[in-house]
Amino acid sequence: MKILIVGSGAKEYTIAKLVSQYEETELVFVAPGNDAIAEFSNCIDIKADDLENLVEFAKANEIDLTIAASEKAIASGIADKFNEAGLMIFAPTQEAAKITNSKSAAKKFMYKTKIPTPKFGIFDRENMAVDYARKSKYPLVIKTDAHQHGENVFICDNFKIGKRIIEDLFDSAQKKVIIEDYVAGQEFSYYVISDGYNAMPLNSVVPYKSVLEGNGGALTSGLGAYAPFYMIDSNLESKIFNQIVYPALDELSKGRNQYVGILGIDIILDRNGNLNVIEFNSFLKEPDAQCVFDLLDDDIARIMNATVVGSLVDDYREIASKPLFSTSIVLSSGSYPSEGSYGDVITGLEEAQEHCEIAYFNTIKDANGNMLTSGGRTLVLTTEASTLEKSAQKLYECVELVGFDSMKYRKDIGKTVIIGC
Numbered sequence: 331m332k333i334l335i336v337g338s339g340a341k342e343y344t345i346a347k348l349v350s351q352y353e354e355t356e357l358v359f360v361a362p363g364n365d366a367i368a369e370f371s372n373c374i375d376i377k378a379d380d381l382e383n384l385v386e387f388a389k390a391n392e393i394d395l396t397i398a399a400s401e402k403a404i405a406s407g408i409a410d411k412f413n414e415a416g417l418m419i420f421a422p423t424q425e426a427a428k429i430t431n432s433k434s435a436a437k438k439f440m441y442k443t444k445i446p447t448p449k450f451g452i453f454d455r456e457n458m459a460v461d462y463a464r465k466s467k468y469p470l471v472i473k474t475d476a477h478q479h480g481e482n483v484f485i486c487d488n489f490k491i492g493k494r495i496i497e498d499l500f501d502s503a504q505k506k507v508i509i510e511d512y513v514a515g516q517e518f519s520y521y522v523i524s525d526g527y528n529a530m531p532l533n534s535v536v537p538y539k540s541v542l543e544g545n546g547g548a549l550t551s552g553l554g555a556y557a558p559f560y561m562i563d564s565n566l567e568s569k570i571f572n573q574i575v576y577p578a579l580d581e582l583s584k585g586r587n588q589y590v591g592i593l594g595i596d597i598i599l600d601r602n603g604n605l606n607v608i609e610f611n612s613f614l615k616e617p618d619a620q621c622v623f624d625l626l627d628d629d630i631a632r633i634m635n636a637t638v639v640g641s642l643v644d645d646y647r648e649i650a651s652k653p654l655f656s657t658s659i660v661l662s663s664g665s666y667p668s669e670g671s672y673g674d675v676i677t678g679l680e681e682a683q684e685h686c687e688i689a690y691f692n693t694i695k696d697a698n699g700n701m702l703t704s705g706g707r708t709l710v711l712t713t714e715a716s717t718l719e720k721s722a723q724k725l726y727e728c729v730e731l732v733g734f735d736s737m738k739y740r741k742d743i744g745k746t747v748i749i750g751c
Contacts, residue, residue, distance in 0.1 A: 333631060334393045335360045335371075336378050336408065337400035340689035340710045341619035345399060346371045347689075348623055349631045359391065366690030366701065378403040381411045388417050395420065395635050398591075399619075401477060404612045405431040409590070420634040422612060426582050426589040430612035433508050434475050440607055443577045447607045448598075450510035456500040459507050463492040466509070474499060475506035477611075483549045485512060515600035517608070518559040519618055520570055522595075523633060523649065525642045526588025529575050530649050531567065533625060534559040535618040541666075543742045550667050553707075554743035556657045556718055557621035561599065570597070573605055590637060594618070617658040620689055620712040624656040657721040657744040658712040659729060663692070663703035664736050670705025671736035678731040686728040687712040703734055718744050 331354050335346050342360055346367050350358045361384060363373030376383045378400035388396055398408050398421035407424035422430075429436045440447040448471070453459035463470060463486075472495050474482040486492035492509075499507050517539075521532040538554035541547035574595055582589045594611030614622055623630070627650040636645045664671035670692070679701060682688060688711055692704040711728050715721035722744030729739060 331355055331394045331631065331635075332357045332392060333359070334374075334384075334388055334391075334396040335363075336384065336396065336398045336403045338362050338364050338367075338378065339399075340616050340691040340707070341614055342399050343367050343689045343691075344620055344623050344687075344710075345397060345630070348626075349397075352629060352631055354629075355631065357391075359387075359393070361387070364690060364693065365695040366693055379406040379408075381406060381408055384408065385411050385415050385417065388412065389415065394418060395631065395638070397421075397634060399613050401431065401612055404591075418635070418638050420591055420638055422589045422591045422593075423587065425585075425587050427612045429578070429582075430593075430610045431477055432475055433473055433477075433609055434506050436610050437508060437510075439578075439581070443581045445574050445577055445607055446605050448511040448513050450508060453507050453509065454505060456496060459496045459500075459509060460493055462509055463496060464489055466492075467511070468492070469512040471510045471512050472496060472499070473508040473510070474504050475508060485549070513598045513600050513606045515598045515606070516559075516561070517596065517598050518562075519611070519615065520559075520562075520595045520597060521614060521618070521622060522575055522593050523637055523642065524575075524579060524589050524591065524593055525637045525640050526583060526590050527579065528643045529571070529579060529593070530642065530646065532592065532649055533557050533622045533651055534562045535621050537615070537618065538740055538743055541740075543740055548667065551707075552616050552618065553660045553662070553666075553740050554658060555617050555621050556655060556721070556744045557618070557625060558651075558655070560718065566599075569605060570595070574607055578610075616691070616707065617660055617689075617710045617712070620658040620687065620710045621656040624658075624687060624712045624714055625651045625654060627652045652714065654714045654716060655718040655721045655744075656712060656714045657718065657725045658710055659725055659739055659743045660691075660707050661709045661711065661729070661732065661734075662738045663705060663708045663734065664738070666706050666738070671703055672705050674703040674734040674736060676701045676703065676708070676732065676734045678733055682711065682728050682731040685713070685731070686725065703736070708734070708737075 358371040361374040361376040396419040409421040412419035522529040596608040598606040713724040
């Protein structure tokens with residue numbers, strides 16, 4: 331099987347490395363990929379949203395399956411282009427993916443389908459947003475409409491802070507701002523694979539989004555995670571499917587707009603046991619992907635292929651995962667998400683790789699073969715063990731082996747249960 335993976339981050343590194351090990355895999359191409367991926371796959375100099383050239387490449391190289399991991403590619407409509415060309419692609423269509431790349435579209439969709447979500451308001455005018463914030467209870471959550479890397483969700487303790495954030499967002503040319511009630515509880519992400527009509531659980535993940543230990547500081551796209559969420563049982567899983575997954579898939583399929591791919595659901599389980607959906611995602615997030623794929627005990631390429639051809643539930647009763655805990659940590663260069671450090675030599679990689687999985691995010695290779703930092707999130711380290719405690723302990727032992735100037739990371743991944751994320 332010839333496989334094309336679209337994207338350039340750590341999750342693409344993880345997927346490419348995983349599928350390249352399968353016996354049925356003949357060649358793996360990654361567009362555009364990165365320097366680390368190029369060590370074991372064929373990186374192609376085509377941007378993730380250059381759809382015409384991606385289609386032409388897939389045709390010319392007789393690609394059997396394309397996996398679109400890039401959010402940008404999915405939002406640009408890569409599935410539509412490949413479907414029109416008669417090419418196999420694992421990704422939702424542009425229309426189906428609207429609920430994953432626009433928070434306002436997701437909120438309206440959840441309201442329409444009665445999927446549980448915190449009370450919200452959507453605003454395209456600053457004065458109306460400020461007026462809504464003035465009358466709201468605090469804390470209050472303020473978000474940008476589009477998914478962004480780094481800081482795009484703000485938890486405000488009072489109106490003064492909320493007003494300043496709203497003004498700053500509109501000053502920065504944000505067209506829409508979402509304001510929603512704050513819900514205290516445990517945040518987790520739940521991932522399913524769907525063929526448009528049916529869905530199967532992939533795994534659950536608890537994310538660590540805040541910059542500082544103990545859930546302090548700015549919120550980010552993710553600085554650590556563990557899987558599975560220890561509170562997931564058959565009853566909770568049944569609630570997730572009946573209240574969220576099935577209503578979402580049924581509504582999308584009404585307009586012949588079936589969602590094919592991985593659907594991620596960010597949920598807060600509140601103190602009364604109620605589910606509160608925060609947003610949807612069109613693929614696995616970083617570093618959730620590393621936790622999930624580390625625990626996967628099945629052939630993901632075959633599963634994705636079965637999903638695309640519509641034989642998922644015929645070929646699989648479930649997607650197998652190891653009965654273990656997996657923990658991932660992001661090593662950042664500089665003060666992510668605000669600043670990054672470039673050109674720092676990364677040491678200890680070979681030794682660390684003997685004890686954990688390493689996925690490469692923003693890194694480049696110099697003329698001497700050294701891996702260098704390239705700003706922002708740099709590496710994702712992942713370990714697994716029979717308990718969460720053992721997995722976290724093993725993870726931090728691996729962190730001690732890696733080093734570069736300006737390296738920063740959270741020191742409580744897997745060690746504390748974060749309430750009220």
